[in-house]
Amino acid sequence: MTLWGATSNPGKLREFRLAAHGEVEILALPGLEEIPPAEETGTTFEANAAQKALYYSAYAPGMLFADDSGLEVEALGGAPGVISARFAGPAATDEANNRLLLEKLGAATDRTARFVCVIALAEKGRLLGTFRGAVEGRINDQPRGGHGFGYDPLFFYAPFGCTFGEVEPERKFTVSHRGQALRAMLAWLRAGDRRNCPPAR
Numbered sequence: 129m130t131l132w133g134a135t136s137n138p139g140k141l142r143e144f145r146l147a148a149h150g151e152v153e154i155l156a157l158p159g160l161e162e163i164p165p166a167e168e169t170g171t172t173f174e175a176n177a178a179q180k181a182l183y184y185s186a187y188a189p190g191m192l193f194a195d196d197s198g199l200e201v202e203a204l205g206g207a208p209g210v211i212s213a214r215f216a217g218p219a220a221t222d223e224a225n226n227r228l229l230l231e232k233l234g235a236a237t238d239r240t241a242r243f244v245c246v247i248a249l250a251e252k253g254r255l256l257g258t259f260r261g262a263v264e265g266r267i268n269d270q271p272r273g274g275h276g277f278g279y280d281p282l283f284f285y286a287p288f289g290c291t292f293g294e295v296e297p298e299r300k301f302t303v304s305h306r307g308q309a310l311r312a313m314l315a316w317l318r319a320g321d322r323r324n325c326p327p328a329r
């Protein structure tokens with residue numbers, strides 16, 4: 129089975145492919161750079177993921193998925209949340225977003241945070257489902273590690289004893305919000321395949 133992935137974020141695509149373990153073929157939507165970007169006007173990850181998947185599915189020959197994801201920080205009332213990618217401005221770099229996050233947190237003692245990912249799956253303008261994953265951690269007082277992307281160098285994950293920036297993507301994916309959401313989508317697809325099979329005799 130082939131699924132088309134609509135993301136301009138190469139870090140996400142790399143992780144999706146790793147997690148799919150070849151169970152499904154994940155191909156980047158061809159010509160994505162030339163398609164005017166989908167609007168992300170929702171106030172929830174679900175709404176934005178659905179908006180992206182429905183919009184880009186018109187350009188895909190089969191089932192297409194998109195994710196909306198981000199970081200929710202307790203001490204900031206859940207910010208940056210759905211604006212995680214553009215926390216420090218419309219074309220913000222990961223470094224600028226991380227710097228701003230540390231600035232806003234200052235010396236806060238409650239540094240609890242969670243990554244959330246919602247994947248939406250759509251086909252030709254029809255939403256097939258949304259799948260959510262979340263992982264709890266806390267914000268380190270300085271960035272550590274060169275792996276991953278986005279806020280990974282600041283996201284300290286206690287069971288690993290280090291930040292997501294310090295682990296290989298293969299390891300991050302076993303526990304991450306995106307890994308959980310992708311596995312939920314694959315389970316749903318598997319169940320759908322079973323429903324479509326003739327009953328065993």
Ligand code: ITT
Nearest residue numbers: 135136137195196197198199212213277278279280
């Ligand atoms: P697409 O919309 O093209 O997929 P994007 O990066 O703009 O790419 P989002 O709008 O979903 O995607 O924003 C997600 C942001 O949240 C991302 O840019 C990071 O800053 C952050 N983020 C999400 N998942 C993350 C992860 O696994 N590790 C680190 N940061 C993450």
